[in-house]
Amino acid sequence: MPTAEWTRSSSTEQTEAAASGNPGRSPPTILFLGTWAPHKGLPDLPTPFDLVLGRLPDARLEIVGSPTREVSEKVVRALVSRFGTSVRLAPGYMGAAGVREAFERATVIALPYREGFQSGVLHAALTLGRPVVGTRVG
Numbered sequence: 001m002p003t004a005e006w007t008r009s010s011s012t013e014q015t016e017a018a019a020s021g022n023p024g025r026s027p028p029t030i031l032f033l034g035t036w037a038p039h040k041g042l043p044d045l046p047t048p049f050d051l052v053l054g055r056l057p058d059a060r061l062e063i064v065g066s067p068t069r070e071v072s073e074k075v076v077r078a079l080v081s082r083f084g085t086s087v088r089l090a091p092g093y094m095g096a097a098g099v100r101e102a103f104e105r106a107t108v109i110a111l112p113y114r115e116g117f118q119s120g121v122l123h124a125a126l127t128l129g130r131p132v133v134g135t136r137v138g
Contacts, residue, residue, distance in 0.1 A: 027058040031106035031130075033099065033121050036063075036071040036091075041112030041135065043071060046079050048112070053086065061110075064090040064102050103128050113137050 030052065036042050042063065052059045061083065067073045073091045080087040094102065103109075109125040111134035125132050 026105065026107075027060050028052075028056050028107045029060040029062055029105050030108055030110050030133075031062050031064065031102055032110045032112070033064045033102060034119075036065050036067045036076060038068075038070050039113065039115045041114045042076065043079060044112045044114070045110060046083070048110075049080075049083065049087075053083070059086065061087045062090065062102060062105065063087065064094055064099075066093060067091050099124070100128075103130060106130055108133055111135070 030049065032042060032045060034040055045061070045063075049059075049061050061080070063076060063080070067076065073089070076089060076091075080089070090102070103124065107130075109121065109130050109132045111119060111122060111132055113119070113135055115137050122132060122134070
């Protein structure tokens, strides 16, 4: 993940408004960011996203990062195809400005890791004032 000087921005207010269902704001958006490696749990994300859509039908899922041999773009597209336009895929490297923009669009950051002991995405999310939903691993 690219590094940059980041501070909490005024978009935090927009994130809080979106999370509260405030009309006129962006739809609630879940961000998965990082390498699409099996240990990061991306293949597990469609199941909880189904639950989110059951309660927040206008929710969005944005999946950003570099595909791997095990979790290819083709595999991810197949996993999320049933969600149609509720899911946005951005495969490949994204520079610091693009990462910042993705965080600013996000209402919450998803970290469905199967294993791990540290996360640059977690650090960035907390730096930018974004809430995180993750699994208990490590």
